[in-house]
Amino acid sequence: MTEPPEIHFPAVPELAQIPGYSPVVEVRGGRTVYLSGQIALDAQGRTVGEGDFTAQARQVFANLQQALAAVGLTFDAVVKLTIFLTDFRYLPQMRAVRDEYVNTASPPASSAVQVSALVRPELLIEVEAIAAGP
Template identity: 40%
Template sequence: MERTIIQTTNAPEPIGPYNQAVLVNGTLYISGQICLDPTTNTLKNRDIQEETHQCMQNLKAVLYEAGMSFDNVVKTTIFITDMHQFSEINEIYGKYFHGNFPARETVQVAALPRFVNVEISMIAVK
């Protein structure tokens, strides 16, 4: 099995012992992204829309570094701290796929890193 570590300065540095993404046999496994701005290392969390947008921008940067786009995404997982924000998150999230939606689950959790409200991970295939 050939593993390639994907790393870009256009997405936040990992805040723990993991990689931004790992590419194995044409499948890209992207670690969960939160609303951390990679240029300022600050949270973009004025509201849930801004948080979701920054998560998606971070994921986009990792996909790009691996030579992929949202068209390559086959599976996502969304972790949220308040299911009442589901529709607002969905509205921003959906705009990135242009109708080519992947499989997905959305799970409410008690807390997320840095106490943000949303974290998204993805699996993409070349």
């Protein structure tokens, strides 16, 4: 059986300590899993929550959870999130949904980017992830 990776969250006192993400996450050993950006589509390819950011965010994180499960992992294995938003005014709602899934005591490294549009005009959020597993 393969040993699980060691995941470290080193303190970097020279960087601002902003809640909700870790500036550095180090993975030692194990395997790396890359999850493509997930959008608010159900299994049939229908948009979930058109016009409702929170509903879309919940679908996105549920999709990530399903993708992680497909390789035997959970959100505890996520070491990096990249979040694409069509408007930064959604950040508080995104953070609230994200915090339902990630370990808020040791959150993954994260980046948030505002984009002018996503692959479908009704979409408001896309999230991609990197996970580390045994």
